Structures are given as structure tokens and as C-alpha cells.
Amino acid sequence: MGVVVVGLVGRLRTGTGSWVGRSTGPSRQVAQQVVDRAGGGCEICGVAEAQQIHHRTPRGMGGSRDPAINMPANLIHICAGCHVRVESKRVQAEGNGHLVRRSQGPSEAPILRRGVWVLLDDEGGWMSCPGSS
């Protein structure tokens, strides 16, 4: 629901003390925002049940200390099959915005989500992406 809230996000952005997750993963609150955004279905295929949270910009690309890595725009809740496809077809995944180069920034990178180009934001929302339909 939309209650997921500007105030909460403001706190997450400004206070490192509210990061409750493991140091390499998203906080529980952020993970919940991503799960809520997905609504139970895979954010790539829209068909299968979402099971795994995927980092669009991988943590290993020198980004583990960048808080954007664990913000909602960098995270998608996807099914196991799509996760395997993303990891095994990286060029295609980059073309679809499922993998994002760190220099681009996940909130700036359009993503093909359930067949629609959108931009994800760090509040756990998304909007259709102008110009790349």
C-alpha cells in the first residue's frame, strides 16, 4: 500500500543507524518495500511467483559501500527462473535493465518490468518510462 511513506524513506536515506540488515544486503524495511512493489509476482516475467531479490547493480562491482546498492530502485523481486536467466544471459539482461552498470545508477536506468519500460524509485514505487515504450 502507499503507506510506505516518504517519512520512512527520508530516515533510511539520512540515518545509517536504521540499516538493520546484514551489511551486504538491504535492510528489512527496504526488502519489504521491494516485496510490496512486486505484490507476489515476479517483476520480470509477471507470471511466476517472486522468490528472490536481485541486485540490478551487483554488490561485487565495487559498490558494496554505496547505499544505492541496497535501495529499492536497485532491487527487483523475481522468480528463480528469471534469476537464472539474468545471471546466465548478462548481455540481454543489461539490455533489459535487469543488470545496470554502476556508472548509470539504477534509479536512472529504465527496466523492462513485466513487458513495460519503467523507472524504479527509491520509495518502492515505479513509473512508466517516457520515451522508451
Ligand SMILES: [Zn+2]
Ligand atoms: Zn520471472
